[in-house]
Amino acid sequence: MRTILNRTRSGLAGMLAAAALLAGATSAMAAQTVGPVTDDIGVIRIPKGAPIQIGGTWVLSGPDTALGLDERRGVEIAFKDAGGQVLGHPLKLNAEDDQCNAEGGQTAATKLAANPQTAVVLGPACSSVATPGAPILWQAGIVEICTACTAPALTAPGRKPEYAGFARTVFSDSEQGKADATFIANVMKARTVVTIHDGSPYAQQLQQVMADNFRKLGGTVLSQEAVAPTDVDMHPLLTRIASEKPDLIYFPVFTAAAAQILRQAKETPGLERTALMGGGSLLSADFIEAAGPAVVGFRIGYPDLSPDAMGKGYPHFVDEYKRAYGEAPISGYHANAYDGAMLAIKAIEKVGKTDDAGNLYIGKKAFRDAVFSIKFEGISGPIACDAYGECSQFKPSVLEFTSADPKTFGIGQNPKKIWP
Amino acid sequence: MARMGAVDVALWGMRIGVVLVVVVGTIGTLIKGRYTAAQWFDFVMFGLTIGSIYAQIALGYTMVYGVLRLINFAHGDIVMTGAFAGYFVAAPLDRSGFLQNHPVPGMVAILVVAIATSTTIALLTERIAYRPFRRVVGLAPLICAIGVSFFLEQTFRGAFGSAVKSYPSPEWQRASFNVIGFNVPGIDVLVIGLALLFMLVLYLVVQRTRMGKAMRAVAEDGEAAALMGIDVNKVVVFTFTLGGVMAGIAGVFYAFVYKQVYFFMGFTPGIKAFGAAVLGGIGSIPGAMLGGFFLGLVESVGPSLFLDGIGIPAPYQLRDLIAFTLLIMVLIFRPQGILGERMAKKRA
Numbered sequence: 001m002r003t004i005l006n007r008t009r010s011g012l013a014g015m016l017a018a019a020a021l022l023a024g025a026t027s028a029m030a031a032q033t034v035g036p037v038t039d040d041i042g043v044i045r046i047p048k049g050a051p052i053q054i055g056g057t058w059v060l061s062g063p064d065t066a067l068g069l070d071e072r073r074g075v076e077i078a079f080k081d082a083g084g085q086v087l088g089h090p091l092k093l094n095a096e097d098d099q100c101n102a103e104g105g106q107t108a109a110t111k112l113a114a115n116p117q118t119a120v121v122l123g124p125a126c127s128s129v130a131t132p133g134a135p136i137l138w139q140a141g142i143v144e145i146c147t148a149c150t151a152p153a154l155t156a157p158g159r160k161p162e163y164a165g166f167a168r169t170v171f172s173d174s175e176q177g178k179a180d181a182t183f184i185a186n187v188m189k190a191r192t193v194v195t196i197h198d199g200s201p202y203a204q205q206l207q208q209v210m211a212d213n214f215r216k217l218g219g220t221v222l223s224q225e226a227v228a229p230t231d232v233d234m235h236p237l238l239t240r241i242a243s244e245k246p247d248l249i250y251f252p253v254f255t256a257a258a259a260q261i262l263r264q265a266k267e268t269p270g271l272e273r274t275a276l277m278g279g280g281s282l283l284s285a286d287f288i289e290a291a292g293p294a295v296v297g298f299r300i301g302y303p304d305l306s307p308d309a310m311g312k313g314y315p316h317f318v319d320e321y322k323r324a325y326g327e328a329p330i331s332g333y334h335a336n337a338y339d340g341a342m343l344a345i346k347a348i349e350k351v352g353k354t355d356d357a358g359n360l361y362i363g364k365k366a367f368r369d370a371v372f373s374i375k376f377e378g379i380s381g382p383i384a385c386d387a388y389g390e391c392s393q394f395k396p397s398v399l400e401f402t403s404a405d406p407k408t409f410g411i412g413q414n415p416k417k418i419w420p
Numbered sequence: 421m422a423r424m425g426a427v428d429v430a431l432w433g434m435r436i437g438v439v440l441v442v443v444v445g446t447i448g449t450l451i452k453g454r455y456t457a458a459q460w461f462d463f464v465m466f467g468l469t470i471g472s473i474y475a476q477i478a479l480g481y482t483m484v485y486g487v488l489r490l491i492n493f494a495h496g497d498i499v500m501t502g503a504f505a506g507y508f509v510a511a512p513l514d515r516s517g518f519l520q521n522h523p524v525p526g527m528v529a530i531l532v533v534a535i536a537t538s539t540t541i542a543l544l545t546e547r548i549a550y551r552p553f554r555r556v557v558g559l560a561p562l563i564c565a566i567g568v569s570f571f572l573e574q575t576f577r578g579a580f581g582s583a584v585k586s587y588p589s590p591e592w593q594r595a596s597f598n599v600i601g602f603n604v605p606g607i608d609v610l611v612i613g614l615a616l617l618f619m620l621v622l623y624l625v626v627q628r629t630r631m632g633k634a635m636r637a638v639a640e641d642g643e644a645a646a647l648m649g650i651d652v653n654k655v656v657v658f659t660f661t662l663g664g665v666m667a668g669i670a671g672v673f674y675a676f677v678y679k680q681v682y683f684f685m686g687f688t689p690g691i692k693a694f695g696a697a698v699l700g701g702i703g704s705i706p707g708a709m710l711g712g713f714f715l716g717l718v719e720s721v722g723p724s725l726f727l728d729g730i731g732i733p734a735p736y737q738l739r740d741l742i743a744f745t746l747l748i749m750v751l752i753f754r755p756q757g758i759l760g761e762r763m764a765k766k767r768a
Binding site: 061062063065066199223224225226227228230232233235236237239240242243255256259260263267269270286289290291292293 | 454455456458459462463466467470577582583584585586589594603605678679680682684685687688719720721723724728733734735736737739740
């Protein structure tokens with residue numbers, strides 16, 4: 001009797017979990033049988049010889065272009081390493097420019113979701129894109145493997161069902177914020193900080209996590225300020241902050257606004273001895289160009305990209321990158337993007353079925369389950385997703401810019417790793 | 421006594437609410453004493469600096485509106501073209517050390533190229549895009565102006581890339597003066613002083629020259645002016661030339677103060693300058709100047725002065741809200757703008 005009850009309970013729990021998984025997606029989709037494949041939410045049929053279409057969404061224009069372009073290149077190298085094809089079908093990347101904002105994210109996701117041949121979407125670089133974009137894609141039963149969006153809410157245990165198709169091969173800022181707070185409190189010995197965000201999910205959540213952890217370490221957060229990403233005149237805000245006399249200003253915002261804050265802070269009376277620290281969105285030559293001489297000595301929190309912290313294949317990847325594009329990596333998330341693409345390729349290999357005529361079939365739910373269950377050694381480290389789509393592991397570091405010449409940009413040189 | 425409708429009550433409620441926030445907030449902030457006199461002085465200087473740039477851009481909006489009744493939404497992007505052109509002169513001059521060692525000829529060269537570029541583009545947009553719509557009634561000219569704005573942005577993005585370019589910052593720009601104990605940045609004084617000078621020259625051109633008189637005549641009544649023998653096309657070209665010149669100057673000043681150029685940089689100051697032109701009384705040249713300074717000052721001083729005192733956190737994210745709320749308040753009391761009365765009466 002007890003066994004029957006237990007079975008009933010576990011069956012009910014399984015059904016509830018499945019219902020929750022499917023609730024956000026697939027209101028318009030139902031179980032489908034196409035060729036040899038039956039799937040709860042739909043099947044993609046790829047005719048013989050036709051390409052497997054993989055969507056991509058990154059910031060490919062504007063001040064943060066390097067962030068997105070670097071990831072796109074990581075994906076392209078992954079495709080090349082896979083031989084340019086999977087299960088006999090060539091891989092085709094349909095990349096959209098999401099401009100690193102919510103409107104661009106909605107547009108890109110809608111366009112990719114409207115293509116019934118989209119097997120999976122890689123990207124974006126920005127949490128403000130993933131936040132509105134992932135539910136649109138999952139509504140069409142499309143999994144999104146994010147390559148750089150790090151906002152904690154996207155893979156938090158309490159996330160909404162419409163994010164059930166979202167996974168990422170990049171760390172969560174719940175780790176980054178904690179690491180930044182540790183560095184600021186224990187290494188820099190700062191006792192008081194002011195944070196600035198720009199309203200984006202990335203900046204807002206990262207500064208909040210840092211502030212919460214900084215308080216736990218005994219520090220005082222004097223205020224949490226906000227700017228718009230398009231603001232140029234930071235002088236009044238910085239004068240206001242100067243009246244609080246903080247030890248450090250923490251502003252994990254994007255290139256244009258961060259460069260303005262950095263430049264103008266150096267000119268603001270009262271902030272001469274205040275330290276400044278930013279976030280991972282600023283690891284690019286474009287930021288050095290935008291910030292000018294003020295960038296020297298500026299620090300950013302970032303996952304450790306030194307060869308000993310990365311996977312075994314990373315040095316080979318960097319060589320390939322230089323060969324393919326004639327320059328070293330232009331930002332910091334190329335390895336995460338490479339691993340995201342590899343995860344997608346492995347999942348297709350696992351669930352794709354080919355009929356006698358050479359047509360390929362991919363079950364959408366089966367694909368999602370494969371993404372969440374595959375484990376492998378990536379070039380950014382071990383990849384293994386938890387139940388909420390967090391697939392990457394985090395190793396913290398702090399980088400410091402050493403030169404104002406954008407041509408000297410190189411991870412490890414400018415900026416160089418100063419901690420741990 | 422006429423009975424008040426629900427809308428009137430709501431409007432009065434809004435007025436009283438805004439006045440309360442301003443008064444209570446200001447008193448609260450001053451009682452808290454969080455800011456030193458030097459910091460209040462800095463707030464004012466920052467406001468006057470950005471305000472002088474808004475004012476120069478607003479002049480372009482207001483002159484074109486006065487003559488053509490056209491809101492030239494591309495004007496912010498004309499400013500961007502001037503800033504870009506100036507950058508391509510300033511960067512090599514800075515690298516060679518010329519800008520550092522010879523600031524006056526260096527700045528003149530930058531301004532001349534910027535003005536020539538922005539004026540040429542302003543005239544081309546008038547001739548190619550706006551003139552065919554001259555007699556068209558309705559929203560088509562406005563949509564055309566928005567189209568020109570996108571065209572300019574995307575053309576510059578395509579030609580020069582989408583990354584932010586850093587404007588040179590020679591040593592002399594970072595100089596500052598001590599005036600009765602207050603630190604005054606030299607670049608702010610230069611920008612405010614030259615902006616006032618150029619605006620005065622523009623005002624005299626419009627008020628004291630023959631072409632300026634013709635411009636005012638066309639602004640009053642284009643058809644009557646044409647019947648009096650005024651060449652309206654020539655007046656329109658002259659108006660766009662003046663607007664282009666001011667846009668070039670504003671673009672260079674904006675870039676020198678905020679040290680960045682990129683293809684989308686003209687949009688936000690353009691919109692704000694349009695607000696300043698409306699605030700001052702669109703069509704009125706002194707009004708545009710006044711509106712620009714008012715908007716700049718409110719943006720800079722407002723969040724600290726009005727919101728700190730009532731405990732609003734992160735008040736600077738609300739600076740546009742404060743500035744445009746006050747703009748709406750002014751327009752509720754004076755729909756024609758601060759200095760728009762004369763123009764409105766004559767047109768009526």
